[in-house]
Each structure stands twice: as structure tokens, then as C-alpha cells.
Amino acid sequence: MASYNFSNDVLFEILSRTELKTMKKCRILSKECKDLTFESSFTRLHAQRTTTMVGYLLQSLRRANRVDSLFLSIDNPDLDRKITRNFLDFLSERVPVEILATVDEGLVFCCTRQFRADKFYICKPSTQQSEVVPSPNPRHFTEKVGMLVLGSNPLRFKIVRLSDAVHDEVEHARPTYSEVGFDDECYGHKRYHCEIFDSKSWEWKQSDDLMLSYYDVLNNKPAVSAQGGLHWLMYNMDQCNYNILSFYGDNDNWATSSLPDFLCRNNRRSTNLATCEGGLALICVDRDSNSVDVWVSKDCFWIKKLRVNLESFSEEIGHVCVNSFYNADTLFIIGLWTAIFYNFKTRESKNINLPLNYQTPELVYFIQSDFELVRFKLEEGKEEEESLH
Numbered sequence: 001m002a003s004y005n006f007s008n009d010v011l012f013e014i015l016s017r018t019e020l021k022t023m024k025k026c027r028i029l030s031k032e033c034k035d036l037t038f039e040s041s042f043t044r045l046h047a048q049r050t051t052t053m054v055g056y057l058l059q060s061l062r063r064a065n066r067v068d069s070l071f072l073s074i075d076n077p078d079l080d081r082k083i084t085r086n087f088l089d090f091l092s093e094r095v096p097v098e099i100l101a102t103v104d105e106g107l108v109f110c111c112t113r114q115f116r117a118d119k120f121y122i123c124k125p126s127t128q129q130s131e132v133v134p135s136p137n138p139r140h141f142t143e144k145v146g147m148l149v150l151g152s153n154p155l156r157f158k159i160v161r162l163s164d165a166v167h168d169e170v171e172h173a174r175p176t177y178s179e180v181g182f183d184d185e186c187y188g189h190k191r192y193h194c195e196i197f198d199s200k201s202w203e204w205k206q207s208d209d210l211m212l213s214y215y216d217v218l219n220n221k222p223a224v225s226a227q228g229g230l231h232w233l234m235y236n237m238d239q240c241n242y243n244i245l246s247f248y249g250d251n252d253n254w255a256t257s258s259l260p261d262f263l264c265r266n267n268r269r270s271t272n273l274a275t276c277e278g279g280l281a282l283i284c285v286d287r288d289s290n291s292v293d294v295w296v297s298k299d300c301f302w303i304k305k306l307r308v309n310l311e312s313f314s315e316e317i318g319h320v321c322v323n324s325f326y327n328a329d330t331l332f333i334i335g336l337w338t339a340i341f342y343n344f345k346t347r348e349s350k351n352i353n354l355p356l357n358y359q360t361p362e363l364v365y366f367i368q369s370d371f372e373l374v375r376f377k378l379e380e381g382k383e384e385e386e387s388l389h
Contacts, residue, residue: 011036016045020052020370021152027278038277038328040343047075050370053106053126056332056339057087057365059099060358067096067113068357071125071367074326074341074350090128091121099365101147101159103225106369109133109147109159122157122199122376126369131376136161136195136204143192146223146230148249154378158249159197160230162210164190188214196252202377210254216243222365223247224273226280227297233273240264242271260302263295274324275366276305283322283331292322292331308344323364334361 015023015037023046027034036042047054055073071087088097088110095112100120102108111120118138123130136142140163150156194207215238223230229248234256236243241264246255259282263271269287273280280297292308308331310322320335333340337359342349354361 008032008036012042016042017049018046019050019372020046020368034277035328040327040330040345043327044075047073052076053367053369053371055367056326057099057102057108057367058339058354058358058361059363059365060355060361067098068355069097069099070355070358072339072352074352087125088123091123091130097121099363100142100145101222102365102367103147103149103157104366104368105149105152106367107147107149107157107374108367109145124369124374125367126371127373129374129376133159133197134203136197137163137193137206140193140195144218144223144232146225146232146247148225148230148247150249155199155374155376157199160247160249161195161197161204163193163195165193165209166190190214190216194254199376200378207252212245212256213238215239216245218245219273220362221272222363224275224280226275226278231273231280233271244273263302270321272322272324276325277328281305281325283324285322310342312342312347312349321360324366326366332364332366334364336360 011033015026015033018026023037027037037046043054046052053073054075055071057069057071059067059069069088088099088108091097091110092112095114097110097112100109100111106124106126108123108125109120110123111118118135120133120135121130122133142161143164144162145159147157147159150158189211190213192210192212194210195204196207197204212234213236215236216234217237219233219235221233223232225231228250229246232245234243234245235241241261242259244257244259246257247253248255263282263284268284270285272283274283275281276294276296282295282302284293284295285291286293290310292310294305294308295302296305320333320340323332323334326332326341329343329345331342331344333342337354337356339352339354340349
């Protein structure tokens with residue numbers, strides 16, 4: 001078979017017209033293809049040529065513990081308005097819908113909160129499709145939820161839920177330490193119940209409990225999906241360092257890894273876990289300077305990728321949060337009632353004013369979705385048929 005050497009311009013033209021699923025598969029062909037598809041100019045043109053929904057879902061609390069959500073983008077200015085404000089109203093117009101987890105493929109795991117009648121859904125906002133998901137154990141108090149896509153043809157995904165065992169409901173008084181007789185394995189640790197929902201079986205499975213150090217504190221950010229797993233950043237109050245908690249859906253295994261000492265310095269104003277061009281990354285904001293250091297994980301090592309100067313935000317540096325990478329050269333920054341898309345290569349920023357109840361959004365999720373209909377739940381005997389296409 002003859003080989004062809006395409007210039008980047010030709011690749012740009014071809015890939016920017018390719019449907020989202022195919023474009024993502026092309027990233028493994030070469031480093032050139034991968035780098036090109038993460039550029040800001042490509043992201044903008046691809047979204048316009050293929051009608052791809054790309055941006056952020058923001059969720060905030062309103063009065064009386066009611067939740068509100070909206071969709072933000074700088075590359076989809078002409079999308080239907082029903083996708084921007086209250087884009088989950090198609091699930092329930094009378095009951096607020098709370099986002100629990102998302103994946104880049106455009107799926108959202110959410111629930112409607114009602115007294116003793118919570119209802120859970122998996123949905124695709126771009127097509128307004130939804131499917132009811134069985135409820136996880138109602139006696140457990142949710143600490144963390146994450147979602148991971150394992151395959152797209154046929155679609156298969158997993159949802160993992162961690163619940164702090166301290167909040168277990170019991171019918172009698174909680175026993176004392178002497179009554180329980182904790183052994184060395186449990187002493188100094190926290191126990192989390194783990195439930196896993198598999199779309200293949202369409203049911204929750206109770207997994208082995210997860211044991212973490214008593215001093216490990218999970219941050220309040222959503223799980224980061226990269227390198228075949230879900231990842232959360234933890235801070236150890238005793239050792240004053242960061243660890244990463246990871247869940248791998250192919251074998252339902254958990255793993256923890258420590259960050260090097262030079263990434264745990266006390267002069268950091270903030271450290272966030274993120275994805276950068278498909279890989280796992282750390283966004284570190286210095287306390288005493290207007291700069292951001294980006295470190296990426298490669299072959300079990302952390303390598304400094306770049307430093308971004310934030311001089312243009314010097315006056316409000318104490319009030320902004322560098323949330324994530326929108327694409328290879330654009331940072332997504334949250335300020336007071338403001339969302340900022342900052343291209344650090346051109347030093348241009350696009351600011352979007354947020355509603356009054358979004359002073360500082362509680363949760364921010366990146367999402368990239370096509371408008372193709374999806375089948376959440378496969379009928380019996382359909383799995384083999386789907387995989388042949």
C-alpha cells in the first residue's frame with residue numbers, strides 16, 4: 001500500500017470536517033495529528049463545521065439549596081438557547097436537576113432531588129435523550145462520583161460512587177472505640193463504601209470498601225478522566241503533600257500515587273488536577289507571583305510542560321481560579337461572576353459575565369459532544385450486532 005505525506009494544512013482541512021468520534025480516533029495515528037486537534041484554531045473550526053457542542057457545564061446553588069446549571073462556550077455561539085440556560089429542563093421542569101458526573105463524550109449523570117424520592121438519570125443534553133438509572137444505596141452518604149466511558153460501539157460506561165462509612169445510618173447508638181476493638185489495619189484510616197454501576201448489566205455492584213489515610217482529604221473538584229482511569233487529587237494534612245487517587249474501570253481497581261516533593265511546596269496558592277492534550281496534568285499557581293506552572297504525567301514521571309504568565313490578571317489574582325485547559329493553548333479561569341477563556345499564546349482573553357448566583361460556581365465540567373442519537377441501554381442480544389458495525 002502506498003504511503004502519503006500530508007502537510008499539516010491538508011490534515012487540518014480533513015480532520016476539521018471529520019465527525020467527533022473519528023477525529024478523536026485519529027489522534028493515535030501520529031503526534032502531529034494529536035497536537036493539531038488540540039489547537040484553539042482547530043477546536044473552533046471543528047465545532048463550527050461539524051456542529052459539535054464544546055464548552056463547560058457550570059453548576060451553582062440558588063436559595064433554599066436549589067441547584068442551577070448552564071452551558072458556556074466560545075466556539076458555539078449559535079447553538080439553540082435551550083442548551084445554554086437550564087439545559088437539563090427536558091428531564092424535569094418542576095424539580096431542579098443536580099449534575100453528579102460527566103464525561104467528555106457528552107454524557108451526564110444527574111439526579112432530581114425530592115424528599116425520599118431521588119431519581120437518577122444518564123442523559124445526553126445535545127440530543128435531549130435520557131434513561132433512568134437504578135438508585136444506588138440510599139443509606140449511604142455520597143462523597144464522590146465519577147463516570148468513565150469504556151467503549152463507544154457499543155456504548156459502555158461505568159459510574160463509581162464513594163460514600164464515607166462514618167455517615168452510615170444505624171438503628172442504635174454508635175459503638176465506642178473500645179467496644180469495636182479496631183485492629184492495626186483500620187486504625188488511622190477512613191473507610192469508604194464503593195458502588196460501581198456498569199451499563200452492560202445496568203445495575204449497581206457493591207465493591208470492596210476503600211481504605212484511605214485518616215489525614216487524606218479529597219478536594220472538591222470533579223474527577224479527571226485521563227489515561228484510562230478516573231483521578232482525584234488528595235491532600236495529606238499530616239505529611240503536607242499531595243496524592244492522587246485513581247480508579248481504573250477495566251478491572252475496577254483503585255490505586256494511589258504520591259506527587260514528588262517539588263510539586264508539594266507551601267508557596268503554591270492552588271494546585272488543580274486537570275487534563276492537558278488528553279494526558280494527566282497539574283495546574284500549579286504560585287502564591288507570590290502571577291504565574292502558572294503546568295506539569296504533565298509521562299511514564300510515571302512529572303515533567304514541566306510550560307509556564308503561563310498571568311500579568312493581565314494581576315489585580316484580581318487572589319480572586320480567580322485557574323480551572324482547566326479548554327484546549328492546548330487556552331486556560332479556563334473562573335473569577336467573581338466571570339468566566340475567562342485565556343489564550344496564553346496570543347495573550348487574548350474572552351470574558352463571559354455570569355448570573356448573580358454564579359459568584360463562584362461550585363462545580364465546573366468540560367464537555368464535548370456530537371448531536372448523534374445514542375443507545376444507553378442495549379437490548380439482550382444486541383451487543384454483538386452493534387460491535388460488528
